Amino acid sequence: MKKIPRSSLIFYGGALVFFIVVQLLISFGLLNAFWNTILRLGAVMAIVSLGLNLIYGFNGQFSLGQWAFYAIGAYCAADITYRWANLGSAGGLMVVLMIVLFTGAAILFLRTQLSKIRRLDALSAFSIYLLTTLILGYVALQIGKALDAPVAAALKALPPAVALQVVFFFAVILAGMLAAEISFLFGLPILTLGSDYFGIATLGLTIITKVLLDNSDTLLGFAEMKGARGMIGIPKITTWFWVFLFLIITIVVTRNLLNSSYGRAILSVREDEIAAKAMGIDVANYKILTFVIGSFFAGLAGGLYAHINGFLHPDTFNFIKSFDPMIVIVFGGLGSVTGTIAGAFAWALVLEGFLRLFLPEGFETWRFVVYPLLLLIMMLLKPSGIFGGYEIPFIRAVLPPNQPKRAEDLRSEDAIQSQEAGL
Amino acid sequence: MSVSSTTANRPSLYDLIIKRGWLGKGLLIVVGLLALWKIVVSLLANPTLFLQQVINGLQLGFVYALIALGYTMVYGIVRLINFAHGDVFMVGAFVSFYGIARFQLHNWLSNLAPNLPPILTQAVGTLSVMAVAMAICALLAFTIERIAYKPLRNAPRISALITAIGVSFFLEYFGALKFVFTPNFITYKRPFEITTWFVNTKGIGQLIQGDTIPEGSVIFSNIFIIIVIASVALLMALNYIVQKTRVGKAMRAVAYDKQTARLMGINTDWIISFTFMIGAALAGAAGMLYAVAFPQVFFWMGIIPGLKAFVAAVLGGIGSIPGAVIGALIMGQAEVLSAAYISTPMRDAIAFSILIIVLLIRPTGIFGEPSREKA
Amino acid sequence: MSAANQPTPKAAETAAPENTLEIRKLSKVFGGLRAVNNMEFSIPKGALFGLIGPNGAGKTTVFNMITGVYEPTSGDVIFNGTNITGLEPHLINQMGIARTFQNIRLFQSLSVLDNVRIAYHPHAGYSMSDSIFHNHKYEVKEKELTERAVEFLSVFNLQDRLRETAKNLPYGEQRRLEIARALAANPSLLLLDEPAAGMNPNESVALMDLIHFIRERFNLTILLIEHQMRVVMGICETIAVMDFGERIALGTPQEIQNDQRVIEAYLGPGSAALSEKFKRKKN
Incomplete structure (x- = not known):
């Protein structure tokens, strides 16, 4: 029997208690719908921001594209459940599933093949991936359509409520995976750019995504997304349970990843790319890996977000709002998981909660005047964020204690001594 | 992780x-050729329409240029993407609006000497009016810089960036207040x-209101002339300041190396x-010119032109x-031509594409200095 | 990795196996500038080889070509009989070439222990999914890896600094940590780029001892760029001198010290005669 560390016990126990308390408050109607929504929004924001923190806080890639993957995830999941709930069709689910599986497999296969080619430039690799995914995507589309009817029939054998939850669960996961695959394709050429230019290119992705969503009914041909009028009729099934579950999974995955050799490789890229390369770290690989994982979280969160209000509008995915996760991670403390979670909930409580409720009569429009002022004051007072680099013990890496000097080990001990004397 | 050990001596087709x-x-x-083909086809199909679009694009491009300079200069000197710059542009437009509509500032000379x-x-x-707009924007930028950035x-660069976003929000939503x-x-x-x-091919003539436009002619207004002249004059003034004056020399020194510039006795702050x-003054002028060309002002108007100008600055x-x-000139053309010939809603997406x-071709933009990190 | 260790047929017939590193007609052109021109030298196994030259002679460019930071314009780099020209830096490191940097490049805000553990990453021994689930394999391998790192650091007498952030170490210890980190990758060839830069004479002596020590302990071949002549002349067995991207001399420290071209490269044309005089006076 393996001994479970105290910090893990505290974390899981605390999370469970927190979940149960909030769930009880909701069940007994003590927490009204407004605050319930804010809590769920905070959790969703925490997932997006954890993804961005991985990309920017831990891997040092200044990305403004997190919101684009959030949007992609939201619309993807919404479309799947919309088709199921309103049309009784599993077409969305099967098509996305097939696309994700086919292109995912192709990407994994091509990666092993292409890594054998010396100094393959990112753009050529991108062309190969793009062609492959386009062709396979088309094949997957046809297969997915063919699988629609049998799968729908199988799902209908389940009780309707259960079937909806099943479709929803897969929709959220697939939303994350689709976002991850798109981020891989996009990130491949873009990650070769320098930090600010990478940020600008990803900002471009956010804007392109928003424009596409504005015209989703005409240009993309998804009539049910209704373009700039906003998508309605999405089942409202993101409960506190689901967001909390996904949040905990995200936290644990982030923590486990960071406290491993792979996490250290990710960190080394942020610290010094040239040194990391010289230490045998495949920098390009870890950049794209982190970008993909971060985008996966964004897509996941988008899928959850879509089912909170049952309504999606492209303006939610405006580039101005795309700074929100960036604000959250800087506010919480760049490179701190704890800070990010705290920052996300604080963001939701303040911006969506307090500023909506507690501004005096006649001052409702001051919400976005007070918010930037708070932001400014915060930045001026604590530029490194509320938590700085602090982590709770569960997330913090466990390092062995410093060892006392064992002088006899080192033959050149005298030399070292004189070296220190010289300092 | 395996390494293919092909020798570099004989490049095969695969290698190539x-x-x-x-x-x-x-x-x-392929993408470039498609775009070029589209342009050529449009040009051949209706040369006058195409020319008309180019003129419109030029007008837009010069306004963008004035805004883009503010982004590029600030970035050059403090490495900050000043997201509030687009909102300074908006303030410039509003200042000129109030100057004209409320204070009749544009009539002072004709009132004095009819x-x-x-x-x-x-x-x-x-x-x-333009001078007032420029002055007020400059003052605004000075205040912002001293309070929020200095x-x-x-601090880490990202803190200043978040602050810039905060300032941008503040200017927009404070501007949106009723008073x-x-x-x-x-x-x-x-x-x-x-x-x-x-x-047109026959010559040039004034268009009287109510007349039909003669077949096959390109029209332009004094707005176009004013924008081009004002922009070129401001650009030349800026060039003079940066290249020839002591302040300009100091600016270049600070952009190159802040620490050393300070040691040389330059007051870097x-x-x-x-x-x-200076950047804000140019944005103020741009705000007025933009409002003259597209006569509508509102508190959000700085966002999209600001973004386009920012793209232009990065592009260059x-x-x-x-x-x-x-x-900026490229952005102006791209916006107008893609709106005319490809798809109007996609024009922002095309600008970013x-x-x-x-x-991807030039990682630091057209005129950017390639950054080579020393190992 | 497996293919990398097998010498290519072409390389095998020409490269003498006793040479750890062989540089053949290596050139690098930046724009119009020929930074390195037809550089040639070879380092026998176990040697301590010095590369010197005035500032801007192209020494660091040679380093960067060996370690894959730059792709050579022409020429070959042969390591243990394998042609590694133009390989990516991380692959070159994994093949057994490690380096330090002129201006120390530690992972500044990470702990001393993590700096070394990162060097172990290519041989972490568990997969990414193991790390995400923190399964048994992860636990075992991670523990093993950490213990190895602690033990390794104690060789460099840094075991009392494990948890310290790298940037908070004193300069001398940062240098030592950087060398330790490079060696943690278990290289057979170590490149040191001006390790004595910014050190006082006492520290340089300590550094020379350290270099001797690691060479024996880790069975290394060492290539060294250095400006401090005392260090180079004191420890290197063979020295190549570069000026304006070309090799102007190659030989033992004794030979180099008396080489006309070397003296001229350092002190300017016509100075050879002067330095002769100076030497005689000194004696």
Whole structure:
């Protein structure tokens, strides 16, 4: 029997208690719908921001594209459940599933093949991936359509409520995976750019995504997304349970990843790319890996977000709002998981909660005047964020204690001594 | 992780395609050729319409250039993407609006000396409005810089960026308050009358209101002329300041190396403020010109032009002044041509696609200095 | 990795196996500038080889070409009989070439222990999914890896600094940590780029001892760029001198010290005669 560390016990126990308390408050109607929504929004924001923190806080890639993957995830999941709930069709689910599986497999296969080619430039690799995914995507589309009817029939054998939850669960996961695959394709050429230019290119992705969503009914041909009028009729099934579950999974995955050799490789890229390369770290690989994982979280969160209000509008995915996760991670403390979670909930409580409720009569429009002022004051007072680099013990890496000097080990001990004397 | 050990001595077809990157370049070339083909087809189909679009694009491009300079100069000197710059542009437009509509600032000379020719009084009036807009924007930028950016000079770069976003939000939503600029769209009153001319193969003529436009002619108005002249004059003034004056020399020194510049006795804080002010003054002028060309002002109007100008600055190579101008002219053309010939709603997406493609070819923009990190 | 260890047929017939590193007609052109021109030298196994030259002679460019930071314009780099020209830096490191940097490049805000553990990453021994689930394999391998790192650091007498952030170490210890980190990758060839830069004479002596010590302990071949002549002349067995991207001399420290071209490269044309005089006076 393996001994479970105290910090893990505290974390899981605390999370469970927190979940149960909030769930009880909701069940007994003590927490009204407004605050319930804010809590769920905070959790969703925490997932997006954890993804961005991985990309920017831990891997040092200044990305403004997190919101684009959030949007992609939201619309993807919404479309799947919309088709199921309103049309009784599993077409969305099967098509996305097939696309994700086919292109995912192709990407994994091509990666092993292409890594054998010396100094393959990112753009050529991108062309190969793009062609492959386009062709396979088309094949997957046809297969997915063919699988629609049998799968729908199988799902209908389940009780309707259960079937909806099943479709929803897969929709959220697939939303994350689709976002991850798109981020891989996009990130491949873009990650070769320098930090600010990478940020600008990803900002471009956010804007392109928003424009596409504005015209989703005409240009993309998804009539049910209704373009700039906003998508309605999405089942409202993101409960506190689901967001909390996904949040905990995200936290644990982030923590486990960071406290491993792979996490250290990710960190080394942020610290010094040239040194990391010289230490045998495949920098390009870890950049794209982190970008993909971060985008996966964004897509996941988008899928959850879509089912909170049952309504999606492209303006939610405006580039101005795309700074929100960036604000959250800087506010919480760049490179701190704890800070990010705290920052996300604080963001939701303040911006969506307090500023909506507690501004005096006649001052409702001051919400976005007070918010930037708070932001400014915060930045001026604590530029490194509320938590700085602090982590709770569960997330913090466990390092062995410093060892006392064992002088006899080192033959050149005298030399070292004189070296220190010289300092 | 296996390593293929092909010798580099005899490049095979495989090597050429894969190692020289022709696959990737081919993709870009295909995209470029498609765009070129579209342009040529449009040009041949209706040359006058195409020319008309180019003129419209030029007008837009010059306005973008004025905004882009503010982005590029500030980035060059403090490495900050000043997201609030677009909102300074908006303030410039509003200041000129109030100057004209409420204070009749454009009429001061004709009120004082009614006998002077109207073209002179109008020109002086317009210039005065512009000067006021520029001055107020400069003052605003100075205040912003001192309050929001200066205390963060030694903080991580991202803190200043977040602050810039905060300032941007603040200017927008403070402007949206009822007693400031109101949350409504407001029709802009031009400080002069519009005169329109047409040009065709037979010659040039004034277009009288109510007349039909002669077949096969390109029209342009005094707005176009004013924008081009004002922009070129401001650009030349800026060039003079940066290249020839002591302040300009100090600006270049600070942009190159802040620490050393300080050791050489340059007051870097003041130079940085000055850079912000010059950029803001240009944005103020741009705000007025933009409002004259598209006569509607509202509190959000700075976002999209600001973003486009920012793209232009990056496209040209952020930190480079000629780059910003070239980038802005390209952006102007790209926006107008893609709206006319490809798809109006996609024009913002196309602007960014162009940016991304250019960055893939030249990672630091057209005029950007390639950054080579020393190992 | 497996293919990398097998010498290519072409390389095998020409490269003498006793040479750890062989540089053949290596050139690098930046724009119009020929930074390195037809550089040639070879380092026998176990040697301590010095590369010197005035500032801007192209020494660091040679380093960067060996370690794959730059792709050579022409020429070959042969390591243990394998042609590694133009390989990516991380692959070159994994093949057994490690380096330090002129201006120390530690992972500044990470702990001393993590700096070394990162060097172990290519041989972490568990997959990414193991790390995400923190399964048994992860636990075992991670523990093993950490213990190895602690033990390794104690060789360099840094075991009392494990948890310290790298940037908070004193300069001398940062240098030592950087060398330790490079060696943690278990290289057979170590490149040191001006390790004595910014050190006082006492520290340089300590450094020379350290270099001797690691060479024996880790069975290394060492290539060294250095400006401090005392260090180079004191420890290197063979020295190549570069000027304006070309090799102007190659030989033992004794030979180099008396080489006319070397003296001229350092002190300017016509100075050879002067330095002769100076030497005689000194004696």
